[in-house]
Amino acid sequence: MNISDLYAAPKQVDDLESCVFYHTIDLPNSETVWGHVDLRGRERAYLGGVDLEGKTVLEVGPATGHLAFFMEQHGATVTCLELPHSDVGDLVPRIDLENWDQILADRRRHLDQIVNGFWYCHGKLTSKIQVIYGTVDDLVEAGATFDFVVLGGVLLHLRDLQLRLQQFASLARQEIIVTEQLLAPLDRSDSAPIVWLAPSKGNEVWDHWWRFGPGYFSGYLPILGFPDLKVTKHEQSCLGNMFKHFTIRGRRNIKV
Ligand SMILES: C[S@@+](CC[C@H](N)C(=O)[O-])C[C@H]1O[C@@H](n2cnc3c(N)ncnc32)[C@H](O)[C@@H]1O
Numbered sequence: 001m002n003i004s005d006l007y008a009a010p011k012q013v014d015d016l017e018s019c020v021f022y023h024t025i026d027l028p029n030s031e032t033v034w035g036h037v038d039l040r041g042r043e044r045a046y047l048g049g050v051d052l053e054g055k056t057v058l059e060v061g062p063a064t065g066h067l068a069f070f071m072e073q074h075g076a077t078v079t080c081l082e083l084p085h086s087d088v089g090d091l092v093p094r095i096d097l098e099n100w101d102q103i104l105a106d107r108r109r110h111l112d113q114i115v116n117g118f119w120y121c122h123g124k125l126t127s128k129i130q131v132i133y134g135t136v137d138d139l140v141e142a143g144a145t146f147d148f149v150v151l152g153g154v155l156l157h158l159r160d161l162q163l164r165l166q167q168f169a170s171l172a173r174q175e176i177i178v179t180e181q182l183l184a185p186l187d188r189s190d191s192a193p194i195v196w197l198a199p200s201k202g203n204e205v206w207d208h209w210w211r212f213g214p215g216y217f218s219g220y221l222p223i224l225g226f227p228d229l230k231v232t233k234h235e236q237s238c239l240g241n242m243f244k245h246f247t248i249r250g251r252r253n254i255k256v
Pocket residue numbers: 037060061062063064067081082083089090135151152153154157158
C-alpha cells in the first residue's frame with residue numbers, strides 16, 4: 001500500500017450549519033470562523049519556532065486545521081491524520097457517569113461537525129492539504145515518513161501513549177514537535193519526568209487520559225532517537241483566557 005491510497009477525497013462543505021469550529025480561523029473575503037481556541041498570531045510559538053519552508057509535515061489531529069493551514073501557508077507540504085469516521089477516539093470508559101451513553105452519542109456528532117468545519121476552511125483557503133482518516137498503524141504499514149511530525153494537543157487523548165508516541169516518532173525523519181498545555185501543578189523543572197493520569201473518581205474527565213510536564217518527553221524522546229531537545233513555553237488563548245503551554249522539539253542526531 002502507498003500513502004496516496006490512504007488520502008481521503010476532499011469533501012465539499014459550504015453549509016456553516018453543519019460545522020463546528022475548534023479553532024478561530026481567518027478566511028478570505030474578511031470571513032472569520034470562531035472556535036474556542038485562538039492560535040492566531042501565536043502559531044510560531046505553538047510550533048516551537050520551527051522553520052517550515054520546504055518541509056513535509058504530518059500533523060496528527062488537526063481538528064479545524066488552523067495549524068495545518070498555517071504550516072501550508074509557510075511553505076510546508078502538510079498531511080493530516082484524523083480519527084477514522086466510525087471512531088470516537090480513546091475515550092475513558094466512564095461507565096460510572098450517569099450520562100455516559102449520551103456523551104458517546106454527542107461525541108460522534110461533534111466529531112463529524114468538526115470534520116465538516118475542517119473541509120469548509122480547506123475549501124475557502126483552496127488548500128492542498130491531504131487528510132488521512134485512519135490510524136498510525138496505517139501510516140507505518142504504508143512506509144510513510146515526513147520531515148516533521150507535529151503532535152499538538154493530541155497525545156493527552158491517547159490511551160496507548162507510549163506505543164503511539166513511539167510509532168509517531170518512527171515517522172519523523174528530522175523532528176518531532178509536541179505541544180501541550182502546562183497545568184500549574186505540573187509546571188516544575190523541565191526534566192522532572194511527569195505524566196499525570198487525568199481521570200479519577202473525583203472528577204468527570206472522559207475525553208483525555210494524561211497531562212504532561214515537558215520532562216516526560218525530555219526523558220522519552222532521546223530513547224526514541226531524538227536526543228537534541230529544545231523546550232519553550234508560551235501562552236495560548238482558549239475561550240478568551242490565556243493558558244500556559246510548552247512545546248518540545250526533538251531532533252534526530254543525524255544530518256539529513
Ligand atoms: C485538542 S485537538 C488539537 C488540534 C490541533 N492539533 C491543535 O494543536 O490545536 C485534538 C485533535 O486530535 C484528534 N485525535 C484524537 N485522537 C486521535 C487519534 N487517535 N488519532 C488522530 N487524531 C486524534 C481529535 O479528533 C482532534 O482533531
